[in-house]
Amino acid sequence: MTPKISVIVPLYKTERFVEKCVRSIMEQSFQDIEILCIDDCSPDDSALIVRRLAAEDSRIKLIHHMENRGLGGARNTGILHAKAAYIASVDSDDYIAPTMLEALYEGTHDGHYDVVVGGYERVDETGKVLSRHMQSVRSLDPIPDDQDPYKIANPAFWNKLWRTTLYTENDIFFPNHIYYQDAATTPRIFAYAKNVNVIGGLHYKYLVRSDSVTNKTSDKHKLDKYRELDFVKDFFIQRGLYEKYHDAFSRRVFETYKNHFLTIADGKRALDEGSLKYLRYLLLMRESYLHLDDAIRGMTFEELTRAFEDGSADIRRLALEKKTIAIDGLPPKIVRPWSRTPDVSVLTLHSGENEFDQSKRSLENQSYKRWTHKVFSGLGNVESHQALYNEIMANSGRYHIFLKLDADMVFADESILEEIVKRFNSDPSLDHFVVACDDWMTGKQIIGFHAFSNRVTWNISAEGLFVDPSPKRPGKRVIVERTDRPYFYHSPDPSPFQAFHFGSHRALKLCQRHRPYEDKRADAMNSQWDVFFNVWNRFVETGDGRLGLALVACHLVVSGDLGEGVHDYKDAQLVEAFKQREHLTAAEMMSFLQPFWGTRSSRQTYFGKAVGLDGLRKLEEDRVLRKKAKAKRPVGVRKTEDGTAKQGFSESDERIRSRLRYRVYSAALSPFIGTSLKLKLKEKPTVFFRDAKHPALKLGRWLHRKDLPSDLQGC
Structure with missing residues (x-):
């Protein structure tokens, strides 16, 4: 029975x-x-x-x-x-x-x-x-x-x-x-x-x-604490439940490390150095998992090795020993559940760009036909991007691939969409594909086009300046910064006002005037300066007034005559400033801009004015850290497009690594460091991390306690 x-x-x-x-x-x-x-x-x-x-x-x-x-x-x-x-x-x-x-x-x-x-x-x-x-x-x-x-x-x-x-x-x-x-x-x-x-x-x-698991402080215990969380996260992602349980999972990460910390601390009459080191590691792991999140999970073993450059055995084992958590003894696999030809959702943000009709025609001419097109018009910069990301997450069960095709972006030929679909089909782990566009304003290839699988999610924020955050993703991101042929043309025929807005918006990213020092992005300062220098060279070469207007708008932001709202096309201050200058001739603009851009020394002075003293200090810190990282980085071998071997790592790899940051907080370290170190931590956080021995600290960037989400405070 x-x-x-x-x-x-x-x-x-x-x-x-x-x-x-x-x-x-x-x-x-x-x-x-x-x-x-x-x-x-x-x-x-x-x-x-x-x-x-x-x-x-x-x-x-x-x-x-x-x-x-x-x-x-x-x-x-x-x-x-x-x-x-x-x-x-x-x-x-x-x-x-x-x-x-x-x-x-x-x-x-x-x-x-x-x-x-x-x-x-x-x-x-x-x-x-x-x-x-x-x-x-x-x-x-x-x-x-x-x-x-x-x-x-x-x-x-x-x-x-x-x-x-x-x-x-x-x-x-x-x-x-x-x-x-x-x-x-x-x-x-x-x-x-x-x-x-x-x-x-x-x-x-x-x-x-006495030999209970909760009283242990071995390497396996701290690694298994990571595996426990990662095992559940893999499951939620593969079953399509991660978006539903994302907040609950984040709370669990915070609480499980906090509780384990208390168990260890309360269970010992005196904490020896080994226990202190272990507890310190737990807190660092908690903060990195909460804030680095999918970035570290998307790294290959080689990327982990390079990121944690002192070769920490604990960190490397995160990648090597993941296989021990699978029931059948194999590493968890990312399976793309596409049983039929993928459906593509093309999403466009439209604010009056001159190329919009051309962009729509280039989409209609694509050989791949399983797509729908949705246009977001009449919204501000922040609202339009929030709407776009919410649209992707809300329709993840309906479409397989999502394309962010800006209204000033034109397909180079009719086969591009089919190539993008093939790339996703051929690589089940691909979730975010980024490709450079041929940009008219700079005459160069710049990063601009994004495609996403239906597994990505975003934490929607009101960030008004950098409105294209990387999504959370179970798989990987591929960035193609240089293409052997055009994939997209970016802003091939901008209107004068469009060019003026281009200059003002990018100048905000260059200056970052109202961002806290810790949040200033050195990579954005450098990349936007390169953009404007290329625009200047194009203006000198062609004399096109639209290029001059972009540089004039940049100067208005640098000098403080235009405020933070000019990232929106409808900003009244932006519109009024353009009306006052739209009739300037190319010669008049050249005469106005020459003192700032004409010589190398004048450009250096102008750059310093644009980014300010804090920006220059941030750039120098970033330069020193990059120099140290480069000195330690092992020489790798990669294959070029023609299959030949080439020393070093791809620009895509460099870009990915440059954006990986560990975010840790004073609460994680203050219980374990003396007065002198606390003072250094408070007054010179960058120096503190540069001198620190732990690999997470070496890679880390200091953020103040106020950045911790309110529902996770209380450590």
């Missing part, structure tokens, strides 16, 4: 406790059970003890592993062998009260509830109760759609009754050979459970041992 509950008991090095554990199950008031004891190649007599007990009770089944699979692997074996509609679990050093299974089964209400949760006591080896843990009696039926899966109940596998099909039908199992596997599994189950009943009662007795 089929039992109503299958009780799973993993066995490994618990011969002192296993008989008490199994007998507590044998003596349950609820008898309609099977007891699945999984011998995970235990080197002691645990299996012999269970074999002796099995001779007394036919409900006990002893299953042997041929190789050690860890606690998670033993639980998976029990789940796969379970015959009952519900499963329970008791770790072999714990034991349970005689009425636990009866109470849990009654809590299913004749099979209605998917999960039933009871309370538990933490006890020592003498049976003394150290603490009691019991949630308020309640039920979630159904579980609300916006429910945080981490907040339903504690993540433990062992104080609950689970519907077996939650695991088997949803293909959810425990990771092998990592600590914190309960936390890596329970939230995934709760994402699929329909309802939960919390019944209370202190039925489960959790044994606290």
